[in-house]
Amino acid sequence: MKGRVLLVDDDAAVREALAQTLELADISTITAGSFVAAKDRITADFDGVILSDMRMPGRDGFHLLDYAHGQDRDLPVILLTGEGDIPMAVAAMAQGAFGFLEKPCAPAELIAVLERALHTRALVLDNRRLRQLVETGDPAARMVFGTSDLAEKLRRQVRLVAQAEGDALVNGAPGSGISKVAEVIHLSSARSKAAFVKRAAAGMTTETLRAALQEAEGGSLFIDEISHLPAQLQLVLSEGRDGPQGVCLMAGNTRDLTAEMQAGRFNADLYYRLEALSVRIPSLAERPEDIAEMFRRYVAQASEQAGLRAPEITPEVIASLMARDWPGNARSLMSVAMRFVMGLPEDVAPDTTLGLVEQMSMIEQSLLETALRRTGGQASAAAEALKLPRKTFYDKLARYSIRAEDFRP
Numbered sequence: 265m266k267g268r269v270l271l272v273d274d275d276a277a278v279r280e281a282l283a284q285t286l287e288l289a290d291i292s293t294i295t296a297g298s299f300v301a302a303k304d305r306i307t308a309d310f311d312g313v314i315l316s317d318m319r320m321p322g323r324d325g326f327h328l329l330d331y332a333h334g335q336d337r338d339l340p341v342i343l344l345t346g347e348g349d350i351p352m353a354v355a356a357m358a359q360g361a362f363g364f365l366e367k368p369c370a371p372a373e374l375i376a377v378l379e380r381a382l383h384t385r386a387l388v389l390d391n392r393r394l395r396q397l398v399e400t401g402d403p404a405a406r407m408v409f410g411t412s413d414l415a416e417k418l419r420r421q422v423r424l425v426a427q428a429e430g431d432a433l434v435n436g437a438p439g440s441g442i443s444k445v446a447e448v449i450h451l452s453s454a455r456s457k458a459a460f461v462k463r464a465a466a467g468m469t470t471e472t473l474r475a476a477l478q479e480a481e482g483g484s485l486f487i488d489e490i491s492h493l494p495a496q497l498q499l500v501l502s503e504g505r506d507g508p509q510g511v512c513l514m515a516g517n518t519r520d521l522t523a524e525m526q527a528g529r530f531n532a533d534l535y536y537r538l539e540a541l542s543v544r545i546p547s548l549a550e551r552p553e554d555i556a557e558m559f560r561r562y563v564a565q566a567s568e569q570a571g572l573r574a575p576e577i578t579p580e581v582i583a584s585l586m587a588r589d590w591p592g593n594a595r596s597l598m599s600v601a602m603r604f605v606m607g608l609p610e611d612v613a614p615d616t617t618l619g620l621v622e623q624m625s626m627i628e629q630s631l632l633e634t635a636l637r638r639t640g641g642q643a644s645a646a647a648e649a650l651k652l653p654r655k656t657f658y659d660k661l662a663r664y665s666i667r668a669e670d671f672r673p
Contacts, residue, residue: 267382268292268312272302272328273344274320278367282315282374289375291382299323299331308336311389313362313381318345318352326356333360338388340381344369403451407444409561410554414546418445421543426452431513433490433538435521436545439595442516443488445545450484455512458483465493473497480511490515490538491524498531513538548590548597556582558594562601572605629664632657633671641672 269286271293273279283293292312296302298320306314306328314332318325325343332339340362345352356364362384363377404419404426425432426449434446443462450460461480463472465487476485487493493501501513515538522539524530548555560577567574581604590596635646646668647657661668 266291266379267386268294268310269378269382270294270296270302270305270310270312270314270316272296272299272314272316272320274298274317278317285371285374286378289371289378291375291378299328302328303331306332306335306339308339309389310336310339311385313340313342313378313385315342315378316344317367318343318356318364326359329356329359329361338385340385342377342381403448403456407448407451409558410551411557412551412553414551415554418543418545422449423452425449425541425543428541429453429455429512430541431515431538432541432543433515433517433521434543434545435517437547437591437593438518439591439593440545440547441594442518442545443486445543446484446486446514446516449514449543450486450512453484453512455483460484460486462486462488465489465491468493468497470497470500473500477511482510484512484514486514486516488516489519490517491519491521491530495531498534502531502534502537548593552586555585555590555597558597559585559601562598563605566598566602566605570602570605575604575607625664628660629666632660632664632666636666636668636671639671641668641670643668 266289269291271279271282271286272295273282274297276297279295279297283295286293294305294312296305299322302314302316314328316325316328329341329343332341337360341360343356343361343364344367345364346367362381365374365377402423404422408415408419408422410416410418422445432446432449434442434449436442436445447460447462450456459480460483461476463476463485466489468487479485521530521535525532525535548558559582563574563577585597585600592599631650632646635649636643639645639649643657643661644654647654650657652660660666
């Protein structure tokens with residue numbers, strides 16, 4: 265068989281004649297007498313194309329076209345028009361129809377159009393499968409979100425730095441995901457099986473640096489806000505002393521490290537050691553076209569972690585996101601996604617210093633306390649209200665050091 269066609273026409277005689285024509289051309293056919301009958305077949309993973317009459321009772325070809333492209337923008341839809349419906353067909357082409365044919369159409373013309381559509385569909389699905397295979401083995405594709413040119417450039421930089429197997433600098437605006445990108449570099453490198461150790465530069469001592477280097481042996485040590493590292497430790501790192509060999513040093517920074525070095529506040533040797541392999545994360549203000557895609561990914565992550573069904577992301581939600589400034593960048597967008605999943609008011613200001621796990625813990629603690637407050641400190645009633653087994657409820661209270669008696673009148 266050359267492929268599958270979902271054939272939609274309310275005229276049974278026409279439907280049967282077209283189906284026979286397609287089967288003689290070795291094309292498998294699924295028939296439906298209306299949009300309602302065809303709807304369940306129209307999915308993003310449908311491996312065929314759609315051939316539909318334009319004029320049908322109830323939902324017409326325009327509605328079917330809109331619905332199909334709502335499921336999958338790349339799903340080819342060919343529309344059949346009656347004599348004199350050419351203006352309508354042209355309008356359908358403008359809305360993204362793959363093609364249109366005037367009834368009655370010659371079998372050769374029909375088969376030629378369908379074969380082109382089936383070839384196009386096969387290429388689209390093959391490319392998706394290949395992309396999925398690449399992403400499952402490519403941490404940069406799997407973990408660095410966005411579809412813009414800047415997002416793709418960032419992924420390319422991450423892969424190149426990972427392949428170079430050298431010390432690296434990751435810089436970006438606050439909340440842009442510096443530590444995450446550093447971890448993606450590690451996971452994309454030959455060191456991915458070894459440890460990825462994260463430490464903050466502020467307050468680091470000779471002893472804590474030595475311990476971190478020991479822990480990261482054979483892997484990677486990421487030091488966040490490297491410009492805050494004490495001068496003596498900058499010297500130690502610039503000379504590669506005081507630790508085991510075989511540790512890849514990665515540094516994160518939100519300041520202009522070049523200016524810090526030129527002002528004498530940052531060790532020049534360490535700067536040039538790190539700057540040779542540097543990755544800059546673009547802010548959301550530079551790539552607003554990525555906001556919708558990133559929000560969808562964060563909503564999916566938050567829903568999975570919370571064990572909740574992901575809410576519908578309507579065009580209105582996306583429009584409101586696009587209208588906002590994002591000084592907190594990805595971290596702020598992640599916070600909004602989490603509150604969206606939890607159904608919390610949007611006027612809650614996001615804390616861009618906390619990761620998703622920490623923020624989820626804060627939300628869980630708040631829900632436990634709210635349930636106890638509403639039930640007057642009655643733990644059994646609160647557990648029932650949250651639909652939690654009593655043991656699980658008590659375990660969570662212990663985790664957050666919450667005492668039910670503190671909420672009793």
